[in-house]
Amino acid sequence: MKVLIINGPNLNLLGTREPSIYGTATLEEVGDRCRALGAEHGLEVEFLQSNYEGQIVEWIHEAIDSAQALVINAAAYTHTSVAIHDALKSYHGYKIELHISNPHLRESFRHISFVSPVVDAVVAGFGVGGYSLVVEHLNDVLQEGALTRTR
Numbered sequence: 463m464k465v466l467i468i469n470g471p472n473l474n475l476l477g478t479r480e481p482s483i484y485g486t487a488t489l490e491e492v493g494d495r496c497r498a499l500g501a502e503h504g505l506e507v508e509f510l511q512s513n514y515e516g517q518i519v520e521w522i523h524e525a526i527d528s529a530q531a532l533v534i535n536a537a538a539y540t541h542t543s544v545a546i547h548d549a550l551k552s553y554h555g556y557k558i559e560l561h562i563s564n565p566h567l568r569e570s571f572r573h574i575s576f577v578s579p580v581v582d583a584v585v586a587g588f589g590v591g592g593y594s595l596v597v598e599h600l601n602d603v604l605q606e607g608a609l610t611r612t613r
């Protein structure tokens with residue numbers, strides 16, 4: 463079973479700036495943790511980051527034929543990208559939107575998500591611990607058969 467975790471713009475800066483919002487772990491450390499946790503459960507986790515919208519769209523297309531689940535922290539593109547919204551619509555595996563912070567506690571422009579209407583679940587506000595939560599959850603839904611879907 464393969465899981466793709468896609469991270470959007472500026473998340474490569476994780477752990478280097480704004481620690482009060484995003485914490486002190488680097489994206490590399492978060493990726494290592496996700497891969498290790500996945501491996502404990504026999505899940506292959508691919509962990510990616512790009513600052514480019516088109517690259518993210520292409521990774522979503524690639525997931526169509528290669529991944530059973532997709533996790534996306536589209537970062538700022540969450541609030542702007544019709545292209546990512548449309549690409550996610552074409553991916554029919556299990557999909558989760560993830561945010562480190564809770565965007566609803568922040569500026570009003572972060573209250574709109576183009577991702578939420580086309581995913582199965584949203585995780586926000588758990589800090590980088592949200593990534594571990596979703597890998598554990600994906601083990602339950604993909605391998606233990608505990609999948610419920612409302613869309």
Ligand code: CA2
Pocket residue numbers: 471472473474475476477478479480484535536537538539540560561562563564565572
């Ligand atoms: O809380 C999240 O995970 C966000 O997706 C992060 C995005 C923000 O635009 C969303 O509204 C919520 C920003 C990612 C920027 O990441 C940085 C990390 C460290 C230092 C600077 C930026």
